Amino acid sequence: MIEPVNVSLASLNLMTLAPMLIPIVGALLILVIDIFKVGLDKTLYVSISLLFLLMDFSALLGSAGVFTQDGIMMGVFNVMLIDGLAILSQFIIVGASMLFIPLALTHKRFHEFSYPEFFALFLFMIAGFQFMVATDNLILVFVGLETSSLALYTLVAMHNRDKSFEAAVKYFTMGALAAGFFSFGAMVFYALTGSVEINQIAAVLAANKYVDIGYVLVGVVFMLASFGFKLSLVPFHTWAPDVYEGASASMAGFMSIVPKIAAFVVAMRLFEFLIHSGVAWLEVVLYTFVIVTMTAANIWALVQTDVKRMLAYSSVSHAGFVMAAILIGTTQSNSALFLYWILFSFTNLGSFSMLWISRQKHLPEHQRSDHTYDKFAGMVQTSPIAASIMGLFMLSLAGVPPFALFWGKLYLVSSAVTGGYTVLAFIMVLNSAIAGYYYLKLIVYMFMKEPIMGNDGHIYVANATIALKTIIGIAAIGTIFAFVTLNPLLELITAFVYNSGY
Amino acid sequence: MLNHILSILIFFPALAAMLGFIIHKDSIRAYGVAIAAIEFSLSLWLWFSFDSSASGMQFMEHLPLVPAFGINYILGVDGISLFIIILASFFTMIGIASLTDTKNEKNMIVTLLFLQMTMAGVFAALDGIVFYIFWELSLVPMLYIIGAWGGPLRIYASVKFFLYTFAGSLVMLVGMLFVAYFYYQATGTWSFAILDWYRLILPESFQLWLFAAFFIGFAIKVPMFPFHTWLPYAHGQAPTIGSVILAAILLKMGTYAFIRFSLPMFPDASVFFMFPIAVLAIIMVIYTAMVAYAQEDVKQVVAYSSVSHMGIIILGTFALNVEGITGSIFLMIAHGVVSGALFLLVGVIYDRRHTKMMNEFGGLAHVMPRYATIFGLMLMASVGMPLTINFVGEFLSLLGFYKQSHILTLLAGTAIIVGAIYMLAAYKKMFFGEVTNEKNKNLPDVSKRELLALIPLSIITIWLGIYPKPILAPINNSVESIVQLMHDKSITNEAKTRIPNLVKGAEIAKTSEQGAH
Amino acid sequence: MEIGLNHYLVLSTLLFAIGLIGVMRRKNLLLLFFATEILLNSVNIAFAAISHYYGDLTGQLFVFFVIAIAASEVAVGLGLLIVWHKRHGNIDLDHMSTMKG
């Protein structure tokens, strides 16, 4: 006879689930509303989403408070793991989503926003990401990963253009392959250790002193391939530029930030114990990934003619840059990862939003893509403020001080220096210098060229509403005055990361 | 107010620039001149309240920025930086005042005011990161000035300028991070404060690497051979005002940084690299002078002459003694005044003829005698005529380096020959002979507005050539403390002997002690 | 011959390899989806076998999740495929390259 399962509710520690449940409830609510009343305005759904995300955020604040007092929490049969990484990454995920969702309030009407499903999917996706980071269990990681990814494919496709479908199909197919890789990797680890929990895996592997290093590496290879896809490491990056181009600018901006931080956290959990256990192979491979991703993406970004595609490659390059943090694997580097990503999200969201507000409903005849460089030529003459803000984001992305991303780069490179990766530090900064060129190219077009398309400046703000402008304003302020919040932010992040044992 | 005068100096122009956006187009120039004049008087006030007899930092400000990572907003001036700050505000003022009709005048003036902020910031910063912020930020307005108001190749020139310098300074940034890390290892706290770094004594091998990292950043900025090729493009394409400020102030950041960072932080490495750098400096002097001689565009002549003169400044810096370093700092100011004036002068003729090709001119002395006279004066200053401002600097720089190497000084001294060759050749082509080109027959002489900028520069050129003491004395005091610091910090015997010990008493005591043994 | 764990694992790996080859070779979107299904299911076999080997249910748990996810993947994938087919009248991968470079 099997004993009846006797579980006390308290031991489940359902608190740990609360942040994920809130967006799920929100999503369900949206669907329910849609059942009762069709054709409600998107503002309602935006507000609901925003509201639930806010609640999510406050729940996270609660968890953060608990974490600072009690340290790491486990819950729900030890499946949930609420540590500093989980909380920090969820802050980024939810925070960035809150900045993203008002971008739906465009001036022009776009197909996807008229569906309440869009918002429901969006909230499901957020929950998926949150699950992904708040667990140690590869099953839950997989579930979270797929929940969010499937939602994301759909969201990309909902933009309802040929390119969007193409992008979605590409993204989806490659995602499916990556899912296969993930499950295979998980299987290998399971076969080796009999567990799917990362800390268990680590413990077992350490206990038998990595005798089966060859098999461990096979598992690591598939995990790397899977997360390489998610983090768009070269050569698993090929989806990124096409998907960014196909998706709407706002979605592209979102994709450059939120899914990646989730993947980074999992990668951090998964790979760092291996690196710290002295798996030299992984160190070499990650080193190569970091350098190749940074450099190759940079030189591809150089030759782009479309701003959005350039920003796509630039995001790939930034991901490679940040991957260095995982390679270095010190407390400072892991803190730098979060710091960098927070600052990056402000800047990148800002720059994609700038593309978003300049988005026309239909592509003009002579334009091959939505955001060619030519479109921005001479922008300063017609809309100087917009041009200045865009220039600001570009400078920040290039790492010109004192704008946001400079501090991230500073701290990350510093962590490379303190971690003993001198050569890496130099390669990182030299890549920043190369990257300077393509960011500068946009500035050159905006500030130094004569207008090519003979417009009155309306196209740069065709899509602008108060909401969008507010988001851009927030991003701009965040970019300029990052240094004000830097110290508390840094202290908080370091404390969280340190207390999680990374 | 005096407690925060440096912050005011830095941020006043920036705030004014922001306000400038709402000023009406017609009155923007008056506004710009007024702001720049206030800024200049503030910098003069700084000078008057400056205690010339003290050698340390004055008007220090301290504000935590990212204390967790040791980044603080620390400002201060000493004799080394004081005059460059004054020069910067001076050039901003006369630059705006002498601005000839420019399209988008408003953008130009706003940009210049931003540039002024960064220039003041670089020279007043006493924290590595704050320094770096202003250092990088100064690229942006200059990029815009060259790129938006420049000649036909302006975009190439401006992007090249930006990226080249940007790449170099990023390497320097890594160097800074290393220094901060070593400081952290030594003391357990992060600090980017320069004065903290001064106290750090590093092993020689570390010094060498760090020196090299800093060197790349500074050398590109200076620019030293072979990193100089961005400069002719930048100057060639930049509008007059851009060239003036680039030559007068921005290039000085590199040489200033050598004195502020490289020398006191890495005394042994400085000694180690002294000769290689001196050789580079000599190549800069001779080679670029020859290249200048071959130019057909008068602005390029002045541009390459800048490189050539920067060679002397570098040489003076790496003399590693009080005479040489003082001389090189003075020469920075001198070269700022003179090359600034020369670029303004080139601008005068460019405004009239819209060409800078020397073969388009000839015999201008007939039609524009006043112009020829001022140009002649600046030319003579540029070739280092005694009783002009340049001579003092060049003389002291070379004098200082002579202590280190006779033969290299002899080679570098050819500056006075090759400098004369290209300058006189250019002057001859432009001003002497008959007026052959019809277009030159009726050129108006320098206007009142142009004189407004040129006369003060001429006066400074001669006044400081005759009586450099008010500037030389404060510089000297600060340099003495730096040289002493270098001597005390140095580890190797060679450095100890190459860098003089200024505390005479200690030396005597030591020798007598040795005698007693 | 007794069928042991290794046999299952080899089978799984072979299936996985077949799936991979399919992913690389197929130009038809539908067949491509089949290949990805093979990938996932090959892993399922291994999981089930290992789970049995360890006497641990976690592996089978994983299998159920994989099956569920594979199903939803198919739903999303087929949806996309249908839309694409509606618009373009084909499901050939080679026609799907308007974005490049």
Next chain:
Amino acid sequence: MELYLYLALFSPLVGSLFAGLFGASPRTKIAGVVPSLLLLLSFVSSTVLLIYILSGGEKVHVEMMTWMATGDLYIPFGFVVDQVSVTMMMVVTLVSTVVHFYSIGYMDHDKGFNRFFSYLSAFVFSMMILIMSDNFAGLFIGWEGVGLCSWLLIGFWYHKESATWAANEAFIMNRIADLGMLIGIFLVYWNTGSLQYDHVFATVGALDKEVLTWMGIFLFIGAMGKSAQFPLHTWLADAMEGPTPVSALIHAATMVTAGVYLVVRANPLYDLIPNVGLFIASLGAFVALFAASMALVNRDMKRIIAYSTLSQLGYMFVAAGLGAYWVALFHLMAHAFFKALLFLGAGNVMHAMHNELDPFKMGGLRKVMKGTFIMMTLASVALAGIYPFAGFFSKDLILEVGFVEHHYIIYTVLLFTAGLTAFYSFRLVALIFHGEERYKLFGIHPHEAYKFMLVAMSPLLLLAIIAGSFKMTYFEMVTAVLPATEYHVHSTIAYWIMTIGTQLFVILAIAFAYKKYANNKVKVPDGTSKMENRLCYKILSNQYYIPYIYEEYLVKPYRELSTVFWKQVDMKVVDATVDGIAGIIYAGGEKTRVMQSGNLSTMLKWMVAGTIGLLSFAVVFGLAVRYSGEIKTILSGLGV
């Protein structure tokens, strides 16, 4: 006395600034008269100072203000009037006063009249700084200042290509020498710790011989440039492009003698290094002969006089090099008077001949230009060293110095040169003033210069005649600061033989010159005569091809090298490397972007390929770990 010192020093500056005020306005007499009067004031002040010094006064030393002070370096604007500098002051102020007044007439019709006086007075000011400074840095100020003014004045007629070219040449050549000077100054500073003459010369004795030698050499290189010694001599002849008063003042009387002054001033140094002194003397003797030889055949009146100046500078250096500093200074003084006179006379002739410079195109001018004729003849007599003119006393003394110091080769060279001097001087006089009136062929109507110009010249004439009689007074005065060696040939008979022999030799040379050139058969040479086709004539008239060599082997290569540096090295190597790096990166992007073909199948292949790549690397690594023991054995077997 300080007041007089300042008056003497600064009144030329005031004059220069005053004339400069009128720089842009049309010519006005006042711009010439005021500076001239101010110079007169300067002259009077100098005279007062001279009398003061003569009457046994202490030297006047003032320190006006600090110039540079940093580290251990301290350089004031200090001025000293002692026996040496007062001599120079007298020479400079006297000659320049004369030249100023003369120029009021000479430059009468020139557009740049005001400018001219401004430059000229500025020159005098620089020269006064040069000679009155109490330290090497001050000397260098004056040194460069006179160079600048020389540049301005040679290129005064800047519309003439040749003038501006000559000006630049002079400036650059002087700069080459100035570098030596500068290095000399550095050496002085780092070895003595000061640049003040007092201090330097007091400590110089304690220094290492080698250091002193270098010091002496480098300072002398400076002197070589200003005094146009071989090989830096070519600028002087070309400098004759300037207005003639300029040639008289700068390129005969004052500036070119600065080098001699420097050696005299640094006598405590040169006394310690007789080897360098001997080199100076030898070079001087060589230049004396070398320059005189070029003067023999030249067909440019001013150039002949310029070569003569060069030659006389050689004499002075012989004296200075052999330690007879007071003799050098004495010859400097006497030479200033008669050479300035000669130049001003030549200026009159040029005026009369409408700027014609070829003496072969003149002839018989004595009828129309009596005053000028007398003055130039007497000046030439003085130059030739005929008793009792000034040249006799000073020049013969130098010959005696050479003899007494047992440098017989130098003596012989100088003696021979004296003959050449006499010959070319009177060749010139004969060609200009005697013989047939060849100028008529060219349709020129010569006329005598203004009377006041002649009057202005007369003090020089007087001094050219009588300066020799001051010898003893002068000797007593300057030997207070200079080594007081008297140079007497010990045997009286030898002395008389030498003196009379020299005189006879010189007179013979004069007679020969007259015989050859003062007759009516002299024709304007047209390149066909036998003499003109002789090799040595060609060598001499082409100045030993030295300017040609300089042009071909220094100037042109420099120009070409500059172009190569710019076009080939700077653009094609240095800059191309930078652009090349950027280009490679960019091209790398262009080349590899095809990887992103946009085809989903390719994308998937990349992904799988990546995985398989990693996998194979993992396998290799795994095997390597497993068999690490074996691998190590194999590797060690291979000797790695």
